[in-house]
Amino acid sequence: MIATVTTAISIVAGILMVFLDKKNFPTVGDGLWWSVQTVTTVGYGDITPSTTSGRLLGAAVMLLGIGFLTVITASITGAFVTRSSREREAHVQPESLSESHFQEIQQRLDRIEAMLRERD
16 A cells, blocks of 8 residues: 555656656656655655755655655564564463462372372
């Protein structure tokens, strides 16, 4: 979903840039190239907007690119944390037996031994 929205916005921004800054972006290809390198935060700088509206669009695309990377990083980190938690839960050691548990076990064993002696 995030990749689809980012791709759509990149395409729209690339096409829109041709209309906002015709001097520096004479073709849709130039606009798309600029948009892709801006949204991915590569920013080669070979093509840059010079008009105010073009720069505002550029700022919006840069923020979108940063947001996209942040969301992707958070999603991957969340997946690792969830996986780690599941693995840790699967390997949890049983609670150590307390003194009262040992006493209860000892009492049961004593009863069993007494019953076995009665049978003999």
